[in-house]
Every structure is written in structure tokens, then in C-alpha cells.
Amino acid sequence: VSGSKFNASSRDFSTSDFVVADPCQWDVERVVRWILEEGFHPDVAELLREQQVDGECLEELAANADSLLKELGIEKMGTRLKLKKRLRQLVGPRDLLAGNQQLASNSNSVSFCISFLPDFL
Secondary structure: OOOOEEEEOOEEEEHHHHOOOOHHHOOHHHHHHHHHHOOOOHHHHHHHHHOOOOHHHHHHHHHOHHHHHHHOOOOOHHHHHHHHHHHHHHHHHHHHHHHHHHHHHHHOOHHHHHHHHHHHO
16 A cells, blocks of 8 residues: 555655655654554654664663563553564564674574574574
8 A cells, every 4th residue: 555645643644755664764753653653642752752772772762661661751551562572573574683683693503593583483
């Protein structure tokens, strides 16, 4: 549905704005638009904007969602759990591959690392 329009917080966004393949390269406004596209309340998007959460922050936010989302001021547990899930879906494969690369470097065994990869996917 490339190029479709939707309205969030009285702004028009196009799904073609999300062409950047690597979410870690998103700027703050692109992260905010993603949050709104995922159906979160505009207040959640505004909290991320105020704290300047950009794509570079997303991996850390996904990895430490339990503490960081509460620290950001997202008080409702349901919202935190849903956001944590969406964040991990967004950056999860990158975390998995990074973890497997670290495991391989620590053990000097690429075959060991690769043997576990299918179990996680």
C-alpha cells in the first residue's frame, strides 16, 4: 500500500515516508511517525519526541524496554508491553544477529553460532 495516506495528530503522512530500510537511521520525526502508524496515542509519540528518541536509540530502547519506557513516562503497563513488542519486531533481527556475532567471537566457533540461529528465527 505504498504511498497511502493517513491522518495522525492532524498531520498527513505517507507510507512512502518509511522507505528507509534501517530503522536505526531514522530521525526523531520518523520514529514519531512510526509510533503513530503503529496506533499508539499521540502522547506516547510526544514523549519520544521530547526525549529526542531517534533511530539510533531504538535498539537500546528495545533491549531495555522494561526500565526505559517507564523512565520515559509511559506509565500504562499495557502500552509499555505493546510498545516493547513492536520495538523488538522492528529491531529484533538486528539484535539477534549482533548477539550471534558476539557469541561467535567469544567462542571462535562460527558453526556453533549458526547452529542456534534457526531456533531463534
